[in-house]
Amino acid sequence: MADIPSKPAPGKAQKPGNSGATKDGAGVIVDYLIREKVPYVFGLCGHGNIGCLDALHARSDEIKTISVRHESMAGFMADVYYRVSGQPTATLTSCGPGSANMPIALANAFFDSVPFYAITGNVPTSQFNRGAFQETYRHYQADFPSTVRAYCKRVFQPTTAAQLPIAVRQAWKTMVTGRPGPVVLDVPFDIFNEPMKEDTPRPEEWSSNISCRCGADPEGVSKAAEMLLQAKRPVILVGQGVRYGGATAELLKLAERLRIPVACSASGLGAIDSEHPLALGLVARNGTYQANHASRQADVLLALGVRFDDRTSSSWIPGYSFTIPPTRLIHVDIDPEEIGRNYPVALGLMADVRTFLRQLLAELDRRMGKGEMPVERGPWLDAIAGYRKEWDDFIAPGFKLDTTPINPQRAAREIDQVLPEDAIMVSDIGVHHNWLNQFCKPRRPNSLIGSMGYGPMGFGVGGALGAKLAAPHRPCVAVVGDGAFWMHANVLATAYEYNIPVVYVVWNNYAYASIRGLQRGYLDGRELATDFKDPRTQAPYNPDFAVLAKSAGIEGVSVDRAADLAEAVKAGLATGRPYVIDANIGGDLNPGGAGVWELPGLGTSKPAIGKRYIPD
Numbered sequence: 105m106a107d108i109p110s111k112p113a114p115g116k117a118q119k120p121g122n123s124g125a126t127k128d129g130a131g132v133i134v135d136y137l138i139r140e141k142v143p144y145v146f147g148l149c150g151h152g153n154i155g156c157l158d159a160l161h162a163r164s165d166e167i168k169t170i171s172v173r174h175e176s177m178a179g180f181m182a183d184v185y186y187r188v189s190g191q192p193t194a195t196l197t198s199c200g201p202g203s204a205n206m207p208i209a210l211a212n213a214f215f216d217s218v219p220f221y222a223i224t225g226n227v228p229t230s231q232f233n234r235g236a237f238q239e240t241y242r243h244y245q246a247d248f249p250s251t252v253r254a255y256c257k258r259v260f261q262p263t264t265a266a267q268l269p270i271a272v273r274q275a276w277k278t279m280v281t282g283r284p285g286p287v288v289l290d291v292p293f294d295i296f297n298e299p300m301k302e303d304t305p306r307p308e309e310w311s312s313n314i315s316c317r318c319g320a321d322p323e324g325v326s327k328a329a330e331m332l333l334q335a336k337r338p339v340i341l342v343g344q345g346v347r348y349g350g351a352t353a354e355l356l357k358l359a360e361r362l363r364i365p366v367a368c369s370a371s372g373l374g375a376i377d378s379e380h381p382l383a384l385g386l387v388a389r390n391g392t393y394q395a396n397h398a399s400r401q402a403d404v405l406l407a408l409g410v411r412f413d414d415r416t417s418s419s420w421i422p423g424y425s426f427t428i429p430p431t432r433l434i435h436v437d438i439d440p441e442e443i444g445r446n447y448p449v450a451l452g453l454m455a456d457v458r459t460f461l462r463q464l465l466a467e468l469d470r471r472m473g474k475g476e477m478p479v480e481r482g483p484w485l486d487a488i489a490g491y492r493k494e495w496d497d498f499i500a501p502g503f504k505l506d507t508t509p510i511n512p513q514r515a516a517r518e519i520d521q522v523l524p525e526d527a528i529m530v531s532d533i534g535v536h537h538n539w540l541n542q543f544c545k546p547r548r549p550n551s552l553i554g555s556m557g558y559g560p561m562g563f564g565v566g567g568a569l570g571a572k573l574a575a576p577h578r579p580c581v582a583v584v585g586d587g588a589f590w591m592h593a594n595v596l597a598t599a600y601e602y603n604i605p606v607v608y609v610v611w612n613n614y615a616y617a618s619i620r621g622l623q624r625g626y627l628d629g630r631e632l633a634t635d636f637k638d639p640r641t642q643a644p645y646n647p648d649f650a651v652l653a654k655s656a657g658i659e660g661v662s663v664d665r666a667a668d669l670a671e672a673v674k675a676g677l678a679t680g681r682p683y684v685i686d687a688n689i690g691g692d693l694n695p696g697g698a699g700v701w702e703l704p705g706l707g708t709s710k711p712a713i714g715k716r717y718i719p720d
C-alpha cells in the first residue's frame with residue numbers, strides 16, 4: 105500500500121510484542137488466544153492488522169494462521185470449526201473493507217448461536233475522525249462497531265493500552281457464556297503496537313470457571329414430569345441447543361424411558377440417531393409426514409433448544425407443523441427471549457437443556473420409583489408407525505429414478521449412503537439443503553451441518569474447510585450449490601495451499617434453483633435472473649467446475665449418473681486431497697413435505713402429503 109513503507113524502519117523488527125519479554129497489545133491478544141487453546145486464526149491481511157500478524161508470527165508454533173482469499177470464508181471456517189469441535193477460534197481482518205467482508209459470517213454465527221472471536225483492525229486512535237485511509241468516519245469516528253452491532257453479541261473497541269487486556273477477556277467471556285455467539289474485538293492500529301504494562305489475563309480467572317449450565321426451577325421440572333407422564337400423544341422436538349449443548353445422551357435416555365418420539369428441527373437433525381425407532385426426522389415445511397403429523401397432533405410438545413422459525417413451523421399456520429394450542433407446549437431454552445416468541449407456552453423454563461434433562465430424569469426416577477407410570481404409549485406409537493409407512497411409500501419411487509440430470513432425491517440419498525458413519529457433511533444454502541435435510545440420515549450430532557438462521561450462500565463452501573480442520577480424521581464432504589460455489593470458488597486456493605482434503609460436491613443445477621422454484625410456485629412461472637444460460641444458445645451455462653478445480657491444482661471430475669456420484673464421492677475421499685465433483689443434478693423439482701411455507705401476499709404452498717390437521 106502506498107502509504108505504508110515497504111521495509112520496516114530500523115529496529116522495528118524487534119518489537120516487544122515479538123520478543124516475548126514485554127508484550128504489546130497484539131502480543132496480549134495472541135497470548136490470550138493461546139491460553140484459551142485457540143488452535144487457528146483464520147484471516148486475511150491488510151495494513152490495519154499487520155501488527156497482529158506479527159504477533160502471530162512470533163507464536164506460530166503455538167497457534168496457526170490460515171490465510172484465506174476472502175474474509176467471509178474465514179468467518180465460515182471459524183463458525184463450522186466450532187460446530188464440529190466445540191472449540192471457539194478466531195478471525196483476523198484488516199480495517200475498512202477487509203472487515204466489511206465479515207458481517208455475513210458474523211450474522212450467520214450470531215443467528216445460529218455459534219461463537220467465534222473476530223479481531224478487526226481499525227485506524228490509529230491519533231487519526232480518529234480525520235478521514236484516514238479506510239476509516240469509517242462520516243457519522244462517528246472509527247465506526248466499524250456500528251456496522252456489525254446488529255450482527256454479533258457485542259463489539260469491544262479498546263482505545264487505550266489499559267483497556268485492551270480487559271476487552272480481550274471480556275469479549276471471550278461474552279462469547280461463550282449464556283447463549284453463545286460471535287463477538288468483535290475492534291483494535292485501532294496503535295493499540296496493537298502499544299507496550300502493555302499488565303500481563304495477559306488468565307482464563308481460569310475470567311472465563312473457564314464460569315458455568316452457565318443453569319437448571320430449571322424445581323417446581324417447573326416437577327410440572328414437566330407430570331405433563332409428560334400423563335400425555336397420551338407426547339412428542340419431543342429438538343433443536344440446535346441439544347446438539348451443541350451436549351445433551352444428546354440425556355435426550356436419548358428421556359425418549360427411551362418414556363417412549364416419546366423425537367422430531368427435529370433442521371438444526372436439531374442428528375441430535376438423535378436418525379435410525380433410532382423413536383426418531384421421526386425433520387419437522388418443517390418440507391418435513392417428513394411422521395414428524396409433522398405427530399408434532400401437529402401432540403397433546404404435549406417438549407421443545408428443547410428450538411426457535412420455532414417459520415420454516416420449521418410451516419410459517420406458524422396451525423395444523424401443518426404444530427397446533428399450539430391445543431397442544432400444550434413445554435419450551436426449554438437457555439435464552440428466555442426465545443420462549444414465548446412465537447407460540448403460547450403451557451410451561452416455559454429458562455435452563456440449560458442438558459441440566460434440565462438431568463433434572464427431569466432424576467424427577468422421573470423418583471416418581472417412577474414410587475410406582476407412577478406413563479400413560480400407555482402403544483396406540484400413539486402404532487399410529488406413528490402408520491404415518492411412517494405412508495411417508496416411506498410416498499418417497500420410495502424417487503430413489504429408483506436413474507436419470508440425467510440426476511434426480512435430486514436420489515442424489516441426496518446416494519451421497520448420504522456412501523459416507524461412512526463418522527463423516528461430516530456440510531451443506532450450503534439453497535434447494536440442495538432442503539433435499540439433504542429431508543433425505544440424509546445423520547447418526548451423530550455433528551455430522552450434518554447447515555445454516556438455518558441467516559442462510560448465507562457460501563456457508564458450506566467455506567465452512568467445510570473449518571470442519572475438516574476441526575476433525576482431521578473424519579471424512580468431510582461439502583454439498584454446495586453451483587451458485588454458491590462460483591460465488592466463493594476462492595476456497596480452492598485455500599484448500600490447496602493448506603492441503604485441506606474436503607470433497608466438494610457441486611450440486612450443479614444451472615440455476616439459483618431455490619429462488620427459481622419460488623418464481624414458479626408463487627409467481628406463475630415468471631422467471632427472471634434465476635438461471636444460468638448461454639446467451640447465444642440458451643443452453644444451460646456454468647463454468648466447467650472440474651476444469652476450474654484442475655486449474656487450481658485440485659482434482660476434479662464431472663458426473664451425471666446417480667451411481668457415478670456415489671463412486672466419485674468414494675474416490676474423492678480416498679485421495680486424501682481436496683477434490684471437486686461437478687454433479688449434474690436436476691433443478692426442476694422441489695422436495696415436497698408435509699408442511700407449508702407462506703410468502704405473505706404471494707400465497708402459501710400446498711403440502712405434498714397429508715393435509716392440514718384440524719383438532720376436534
Ligand SMILES: Cc1ncc(C[n+]2csc(CCOP(=O)(O)OP(=O)(O)O)c2C)c(N)n1
Nearest residue numbers: 534535536560561585586587588616617618
Ligand atoms: C449471499 C446470499 N445471496 C443471496 C441469497 C438468496 N438465495 C438463497 S438460495 C439462493 C440460490 C442459491 O443457488 P445455488 O447456490 O445454485 O443453490 P440451489 O438453490 O440451486 O441448490 C439464493 C440466491 C442468499 N441466501 N445468500
Ligand SMILES: [Mg+2]
Nearest residue numbers: 585586615617
Ligand atoms: Mg443451483
